[in-house]
Amino acid sequence: MGITSALVLYAVFWFLTFLVVIPIRLQTQGDVGEVVPGTHAGAPQIHNLRKKALITTVIAAILWVIVATIILTGMITLEDIDLFHRWNSDYSG
Template sequence: MNLTGGVVLFAVLWFLTLFVVILIGQQSQQDAGEIVPGTPAGAPADLRLKGKLIWTTIIAAAIWGVIAAVILGGFVTRADIENLDRLIR
């Protein structure tokens, strides 16, 4: 894995993790009982984005570290991936 591949992998993992983390503990305005005029009732009441972004970065970094260790450690090589269909047959 080169530098560009590592950065792209981290960016993809970060956004996938964000889509999961942003829903954790989410409460709608309707659930909170305070609907702001002009917004839908299902809009978030209190997003707490800063904390979620920090947790997203920590979790994505941990997942990236495991994947990078597997790739750079030689546990899975390109040849293994190319021959994967032979394993299944």
């Protein structure tokens, strides 16, 4: 795996994790009871984005290390997940 591939893999893990972490403990204007006129009651009031970004970075790093280790050591190869035997080296068709 090259450096670019590693960075892209980490970015994918980071953004997917961030999308999962964002709604956790989110307090909306409706929850707090202070709806600003002209806004929706579901608009975030307390979001803690800095803390969520830090949590996301740690979780994404852990996931990235696990997947990068699997890829680099060859624990799981393309032949292991090939259900239709398209990548088998002894396949001549």
